[in-house]
Amino acid sequence: MTVFSLLLFFSCQSVQLTAASGGGGDGLPDVTSEMQSGRCESGPGAEGADSYFSGHFTINDTVVTGVERWTLFANSKWKAKGGRDCTIEWAITGTLSETGACTNCTQGVRFHAVADKSSNCPEELVLGRLLPDGRRVGGEAVDFDNSYAIAHGANNTARVFFAESGNLLGEGYHDATSFNYVSDHQCKWF
DSSP states (O other): OOHHHHHHHHTTSOBOOOIIIIITTSSOOOGGGGOOOSSOSSSTTSSEEEEEEEEEEEEETTEEEEEEEEEEEEOHHHHHTTOOOEEEEEEEEEEEEOOTTOTTOSEEEEEEEEEETTOSSOHHHHHEEEOTTSOEEEOSOOOEEEEEEEEEOGGGEEEEEETTTOOEEEEEEBOSSEEEEEBOOEEEEO
């Protein structure tokens, strides 16, 4: 499954983030501390991981920068086959934009995400499976473009939506120049 298809899959899910994991050190609460592991020990694929997406975006005038992460907590069956807790990270650059389908949102961002292929995840997960002819298929660390819409709430809470669909991506916090989020828990099976 590619990042694009994962993002489509998660377009119906929710999100949060922390300073230690990219919260930005800007005073926003560390919402990734609520990420839990051990909830994906058995399932249809046996080898798997607890999976979360998180992000932190900073806005300077109309310029948007930040980081998004896919964090995986390996289950015991994946660990037995060489899997491990790991993260794939994307550097974010973009601009402010319209809020799209999210009619209750107060801010929109459009961005390009560049994958850091030096992830600590297994190479096959990051780069894809190497075929006999030298091609790779299925790697998750791919660049992508997307747009989010943010609904600013009371007590500096934030809800982050996919701007095109209006589906909730996640929840976190905001201040005058930044916002963060982390997704709801999902199991990823390999």
